Amino acid sequence: MYIQYTMDQLCLPMDLEEDIPLNHLARVVNTAVNRLDDSIFDAAYPGGGRDSYHPKMLTKVMIYAYTQRIYSSRQIAKAVRESIPFMWLAGRQRPDFRTLNRFRSQRMKNVLETVFTAVLQFLADEKYVSLEHYFMDGTKIEANANRYTFVWGKAVSKHKSKLQEKVQALFEGIEAAEKQEEQEHRGQDLSELGESAEISSEKLEQMTQALESQLLEKPKDKPLKKAVRKLRKDLLPRLQKYEQYQKLLGDRNSFSKTDPEATFMRMKEDHMRNGQLKPAYNVQIGTENQFILTYSIHQRPTDTRCLEPHLEKAQQILGKWPKTVIADAGYGSEENYAYLEKKEIQAVVKYSSYHKEKTKAWKANVGKIENWTYDTAEDHWTCPAGNRLHFHRESKETLESGYDIRRRHYRSSSCEGCPLKERCTKAAGNREMVVSLERLRYQKQAREILRSEEGYTLAVRRMTEPESVFGQLKNNRGFRRFLLRGMEKVTLEVGWLSLAHNLLKQAANDQKRRAAILQ
Structure with missing residues (x-):
């Protein structure tokens, strides 16, 4: 039946x-x-x-x-x-x-950011997150753009410079071919530019229109007609294109013609494992208990300059600054340490040489300043051989962000006959050392925090926080390439992803709680 x-x-x-x-x-x-x-x-x-x-x-x-x-x-x-x-x-x-x-x-x-904030507040009210510890990391996700439509900033500057030379040569040729009274008239226009001045597309348009007016008076002037045609059909459109490219580039080194707001970045997870350059966005997130607290999108391939704008957005979403930020060595710059100190945020942030300092090779390297002794009162350094390096001068470097790095130069009075010189420096003369005392101070603070019991626990926990979230987004849910184009729409996509992730995580935690109760 x-x-x-x-x-x-x-x-x-x-x-x-x-x-x-x-x-x-x-x-x-x-x-x-x-x-x-x-x-x-x-x-x-x-x-x-x-x-x-x-x-x-x-x-x-x-x-x-x-x-x-x-x-x-x-x-x-x-x-x-x-x-x-x-x-x-x-x-x-x-x-x-x-x-x-x-x-x-x-x-x-x-509206989406408001929805995300409201859902996050529900999670905080129900004790899924405490908003105390902020684990930060970034990953690159490929843009919805053709990977072979790149425009490089250096190439644009190079082509634009050559174009400027052609324009200058063209007008010099016109000036030389004209009669004396016409030379004086147009020479006055050219003299405003100067030999080394850069001609803008607006200025070139004005000069082209002036030549076209003269061509109406002399329609049989073949050299002038040829010059106007070259300007109108070739040089002026190219100059306008290069200026548009530079405007799109901003302070970036590249962009994609398909998605101009995407930057070419090296992708770790490329299937060929050769670090291929692809148009992408840098996605930064902050997590706690593997819930996403904040997300932000950046056009910079490196994480270093993303910390400050990301935390500014985190403050807007959370309504307060995180008490503790835990991040890897990609964020361990002097500028970032100074920013976190200014905001009174505890920085459990590694710096690039943190793990190398623990090795025997590093400790045995007599050329490393970390193995030297600094006298604060006398302001001099003592190398492992006992020689002193006294203060010589100070230099300042201003970064793109406006942050000033002050470096102090120290010089030894005599390294002649030193048995450690070959291991210390390859320079022919006396050893000179350039160091930022602020950077050393921040690294010392970071080292003490990371080697404390709480700092070590948080640093180990960081490996299972944002890394696991990225694994969920990219591997388990297969989101490796954006569907939309442009910063605004890409940010919305990450917002939807973050909302979905947080509710998935809530459901998983609820299931664990129910299983624990039943046991």
């Missing part, structure tokens, strides 16, 4: 909620979004026109889609029509892919 099977018979109950288990992730997402105040979404809907889908419904669908590794708006729309959890969250409504994409990338651009 078979169990009765009839496709045309109506079955009860018809409520989709009956098919959603009590501990299902869709219920976690539903509860979290329902707790949000409806007024949060007012900024996204100014009113007018036909009625819109409820933003809470669309938010639930979008977050749940990101937890299920569904990132395409077309695939999300398909799931809303076919998947029971999606149908339940959507209340059987069926927004199309255009509506979903518009909601994700346009409607929520000024």
